[in-house]
Amino acid sequence: MSSGGGKRKQRHEEHEEHVNHERWLVSYADMLTLLFVLFVVLYSMSDVNMKKFAQLASGLSSGFGAQSVAFQGQTGPMDGAGNATEIVKIDPGANPGDGKSGTSSLTSQQVAAVKAAMAAEQRKKASQDATAAxxxxxxxxxxxxxxxxxxxxxxxxxxxxxxxxxxxxxxxxxxxxxxxxxxxxxxxxxxxxxxxxxxxxxxxxxxxxxxxxxxxxxxxxxxxxxxxxxxxxxxxxxxxxxxxxxxxxxxxxxxxxxxxxxxxxxxxxxxxxxxxxxxxxxxxxxxxxxxxxxxxxxxxxxxxxxxxxxxxxxxxxxxxxxxxxxxxxxxxxxx
Missing domain, CATH: 3.30.1330.60 (OmpA-like domain)
Known part of the structure; x- marks a missing residue:
């Protein structure tokens, strides 16, 4: 009797270990944790400091003339601290991935300035090459x-x-x-x-x-x-x-x-x-x-x-x- 009971207990322990269906919860929890971390990282990357972005747009605007080349800013709703946020619109004409020229939205004066800058850079390189030769x-x-x-x-x-x-x-x-x-x-x-x-x-x-x-x-x-x-x-x-x-x-x-x-x-x-x-x-x-x-x-x-x-x-x-x-x-x- 006692030996039979011992065998049944040993089989019961092996059976419980074999049919443990709760182990997937560990992997599932790990996966959820990784996904959570991924979304936190993506969110932190997409959280743009709009005030700094507006300053960049303003700098580009002053460099190229009255209007920005690729950015147009306007005042948006108040944020939680009572400051007006900036809504920045991207000019589709300046998108380098749409197959259009990056100067398509520039005025003739701005295009001339860009060409002059490029020509000056080419002359500088040519002068450096000639000096080296x-x-x-x-x-x-x-x-x-x-x-x-x-x-x-x-x-x-x-x-x-x-x-x-x-x-x-x-x-x-x-x-x-x-x-x-x-x-x-x-x-x-x-x-x-x-x-x-x-x-x-x-x-x-x-x-x-x-x-x-x-x-x-x-x-x-x-x-x-x-x-x-x-x-x-x-x-x-x-x-x-x-x-x-x-x-x-x-x-x-x-x-x-x-x-x-x-x-x-x-x-x-x-x-x-x-x-x-x-x-x-x-x-x-x-x-x-x-x-x-x-x-x-x-x-x-x-x-x-x-x-x-x-x-x-x-x-x-x-x-x-x-x-x-x-x-x-x-x-x-x-x-």
Whole structure:
């Protein structure tokens, strides 16, 4: 009897735990609490301080003229403290989501003011871009002078050409037999000597460096590579590896093979056979795209292919320019 009673009690406890239908109340209460909190937050977000809103509308009104651009205020009923509330109406014409222009509700005078402000902002940006491009072109000219000084010390200044384009400063090394053997991508001693002079000026620069390999337009078959693509890429990679071995950081370097798709001079020119067969070491600009587009015009004559100018030559040219400017200055005698 006692054992039977014990078993019934054990089954009764298991049965009560199994059929507990009141547990959903806990989840339901949690859900109601969360919903309550959500509505409180939404209500607090939608509770606009109408007095501050009216002050904003008044400020906009004084800025754009007699009437507000997007707000029209009128006095509403008294609030609990005895103060008149502001009823603010939103002008549908100023709604940016209705597909209409934001200036559709402006007067002609206000539209003219907006256009003048936009034009002034554009002029300001254009001036800032031009200033940045001019400064970058000046920096590139200094880099060119340093590289030219090192090349001149080794009597190699004539083996390199310079130009400034929207990418940055382009140092062109003509890959004649002194730099690379025909159809080969192994640097000759003369090529190493040129790169030894160029590398120190590039090591401490913040700019990334791109090396472009280029072949000429001759249709002769490449002996050791399937095509000019592989040959030009191999020469660019060889140059990159050499510069990395001489102090340039690996993560700053990029090797590009162009084959004969980017000739330096017109292929019909007899000089193109040697001039288009080259390696370009490009000191990439840090400017934005809009500013970089102004680099060629900011560089002036340096945007054209030219021989390197040493620091001494640049200083002498600056002195000559200063002397010419002084001689052209009008001198007026005052009583």
């Amino acid at each position: 001019a400064k970058e072109a000046e920096n590139f000219k200094k880099i060119e002078n340093k590289i030219s000084d090192a090349l001149a010390a080794q009597k190699l200044l004539g083996s390199v050409k310079f130009t400034i384009d929207r990418r940055g400063l382009v140092v062109t090394v003509v890959t004649n037999e002194v730099v690379f053997d025909g159809n080969r991508a192994d640097l000759q001693p003369g090529g190493k000597k040129i790169l030894d002079a160029i590398a120190p000026s590039l090591v401490k620069l913040p700019n990334n460096i791109e090396v472009d390999g280029n072949t000429n337009q001759l249709k002769a078959k490449t002996t050791f590579y399937p095509s000019g693509w592989e040959l030009s890429a191999a020469r660019a990679s060889t140059t990159v590896r050499y510069l990395i071995d001489h102090g340039l950081a690996k993560n700053r370097m990029t090797a590009v093979g162009n084959s004969d798709t980017k000739p330096l001079i017109n292929p019909s020119d007899p000089r193109s056979i040697t001039m288009n067969r080259r390696v370009d070491i490009v000191v990439l600009t840090t400017l934005t795209a809009d500013q970089a587009a102004l680099l060629p015009s900011a560089a002036g004559e340096d945007a054209k292919l030219h021989s390197g100018e040493t620091s001494a030559q640049a200083e002498a040219a600056a002195k000559r320019a200063g002397t010419t400017a002084d001689s052209n200055t009008d001198t007026t005698t005052h009583d």
